[in-house]
Amino acid sequence: MAQREKQHTRSRYDLIAPLYNFMEWPIEEFVFKQWRKELWDQIKGPQVLEIGVGTGKNIPYYPENIELTAMDLSPGMLKRAEQQLAEKQKPRVTLKEMDAENMDFPDDHFDEAVATFVFCSVPDAILGLKEALRVTKPGGKLHLLEHMRADQPALATAMDKLDRPIHYLIGVHIARRTVSNVKKAGWKIESVRDLTFGGIVKKIEARKPH
Numbered sequence: 001m002a003q004r005e006k007q008h009t010r011s012r013y014d015l016i017a018p019l020y021n022f023m024e025w026p027i028e029e030f031v032f033k034q035w036r037k038e039l040w041d042q043i044k045g046p047q048v049l050e051i052g053v054g055t056g057k058n059i060p061y062y063p064e065n066i067e068l069t070a071m072d073l074s075p076g077m078l079k080r081a082e083q084q085l086a087e088k089q090k091p092r093v094t095l096k097e098m099d100a101e102n103m104d105f106p107d108d109h110f111d112e113a114v115a116t117f118v119f120c121s122v123p124d125a126i127l128g129l130k131e132a133l134r135v136t137k138p139g140g141k142l143h144l145l146e147h148m149r150a151d152q153p154a155l156a157t158a159m160d161k162l163d164r165p166i167h168y169l170i171g172v173h174i175a176r177r178t179v180s181n182v183k184k185a186g187w188k189i190e191s192v193r194d195l196t197f198g199g200i201v202k203k204i205e206a207r208k209p210h
């Protein structure tokens with residue numbers, strides 16, 4: 001079952017990869033860009049992991065003075081990230097095809113981990129967040145931008161109903177309880193900021209306990 005869901009997620013992202021940037025263009029241009037810039041301005045590294053790099057939309061915002069490893073499950077998305085990397089000429093970046101639920105990195109390796117709009121798609125989000133915790137150094141930080149199940153009850157109920165069909169179509173879960181998942185994985189939440197009406201998009205910062 002878990003392998004089948006992973007295969008489904010990978011194949012959906014491989015399928016939409018050529019259209020992904022085009023589909024998201026208006027919201028990226030008018031909203032996401034500013035959030036990405038704000039997030040990456042906070043990153044000090046020096047060793048940083050980006051989980052679910054996708055087509056590489058964060059690449060233009062990577063700070064110059066860090067060593068960055070970025071991974072994704074979907075070869076189709078990664079191919080676009082490689083093109084973006086070549087265009088933006090970021091030398092200290094390594095891209096890897098990898099599963100966030102089973103990362104090929106040693107324990108306590110990264111100073112910071114970042115993911116934007118990823119834990120809606122990772123099939124077992126808590127397992128992925130536990131892996132992020134494992135590979136981050138004690139005292140290291142997790143920075144997330146995520147959309148999730150609304151705080152507003154009527155909207156949350158509608159999202160619960162639509163979660164399965166949307167997941168089938170595009171591989172995304174729209175009703176994830178991401179703040180709670182971060183806590184369940186063992187991270188200590190430091191801040192949660194609502195970026196939209198209804199609490200659908202949040203910026204989350206958490207730390208790995210010593």
Ligand SMILES: C[S@@+](CC[C@H](N)C(=O)[O-])C[C@H]1O[C@@H](n2cnc3c(N)ncnc32)[C@H](O)[C@@H]1O
Nearest residue numbers: 013052053054072073074077099100116121122
């Ligand atoms: C909505 S896209 C976001 C991409 C990018 N972070 C952005 O901000 O545009 C979600 C990404 O998560 C990746 N993903 C889903 N499950 C994953 C997993 N188990 N391991 C690694 N990446 C995964 C998908 O392949 C996809 O590229």
